Amino acid sequence: MSPAPPGGGEPLSEALADRRRKALALRELGIPPWGVDFHPTHTCGQANDQAPEEIGAHGDEVAVAGRLLRIRRSGGIAFADCFDESGRIQLLVSREVYAAMSLLRELDIGDIVGAKGRLMRSRSDQPSVQVQELILLAKSLRPPAGKHRGVVDPELRYRRRYLDLLSDPQRRLIFKQRSAIVSALRSVLEERGYMEVETPILQPIPGGGDARPFRSHHNALDSDFFLRIAIELYLKRLLVSGFERVFEIGRTFRNEGLSPRHNPEFTLLEAYQAYGDLDSMMDLCQAMVQGACSAAASLGAEPPGELMQQFAVTPMVQLVYQTTGFDALELWQAPGEMGVRARELGVQLPVDPGPGRILFEVYDQLVEPTIRQPTFVVGHPAEVSPLARRGDDPRFAKRFELVVNGRELANAFSELNDPLEQRERLLEQARRRQSGDEEAQPFDLDFVEALEHGMPPAGGIGLGVDRLVMMVTGAASIRDVLLFPTLRPQPEGDGGSRTL
């Protein structure tokens, strides 16, 4: 075991010490281990594709750069596989090119190099660059993890994601697909005349959804702020302001448990359309999901085929009746009886629930998880939809959720623009909050006052981008579609929140 470097940190393992020794030795020889300019003429993938077909034949002069994946030395000749984002090319170095050969002796897997030479095809039919000049661009002081199998230790994968991504092109592909999906969502919205906006993430009152927020504090203002749990109330203020089609794609935060489907910070898309309604939101929703599927498919993903078909539209009351035999409309007049029947089905209920809440809990706990095919579930109880307009039957809201594979993917409604009713319904939420429901929405007077100036009737939608990406790419865990998922910070030691 080598001594610990000055300033702390873990002791250097043999491999680490050796790489450091090589870097310093090269510097002694006047070869900088880092920080040389190099301008590739071809990507590794291009070089590989453009190599001559015939064994032994030579092609164009090229300059390529990339990271060393493998080195095979065989006496007077050596082969090194070098890769970049585009692919891989073999470098062929022979003893006659003395400088390159002696530099290669000091190189390790993981080092980033540039190579100049002619394209050719080796005797065993491998596209190669016959190296004339080899240049070290960045010495790697640490051995790469997971050279053969990729990084499999989940802790390493998430804590040091760059190693995971570096060692596994498939993993990188998911994030290219994610980027394409988000880009497609943006295109669909922009084509339809929606304007992208940015609204506060630090909010004095975290409204627009049912969730526990993160709390923070601003020193100069000596005021508490919350990280937003939804974007809704600010986007609706913009509808009041005269912008008619707005959307935001942004990070949103909920102070709740972690699971393969929940990360404390996640990406939410919300869009609002003045004079829109439930139909226009269904239309938009379907277009966004299908745009996402096409975008990902063009990068090799295989989205479930059902997502490309017309989604079903089914009332919640009907789904609940079909699945459980629970007849909400029949029981509506007798909430006590309704609660008893729900509990008999094994449904957990809050204290003193109204009929709407009972119906919703039965749906949420017993029915939603069983929905497989993409379905627009419509007719949510108004009681659990405090920001949505009531339907012709005032017990129900003009609202839909898109459910696929038992999971809610999007949530939309015809927005409530009656300031008097909105005030009442938010006050009801506030009362529930006071009696202990931590997730009931707080009362935002400023928002209600905005509505009092007149908000056009509007359709609005929220869509969970991470879950859409999971569904379209087939990822099993939300951590697989987040570059840096939230983990418990490590107090000290490897891969944690080291500040030194």
Place this chain on the structure above:
RNA sequence: GCCGCCAUGGCGCAGUGGUAGCGCAGGGGCCUUUUAAGCCCAGGGUCGCAGGUUCGAAUCCUGCUGGCGGCACCA
């Protein structure tokens, strides 16, 4: 927050009370057409941390830390 499983060299793993091992990576050597190249040699470990039981602990017990999965909460 609760329950279960896991933690052994840089990476992947074996080792269930008696001398800590294997493969890859790294070091030294041989090899001018290799493909996770091959062959020879020599290294590398406070077995996650802290206690306890025992003549003796990687192994058994307790606590802690971290991860994964499930439950609860939620999207």
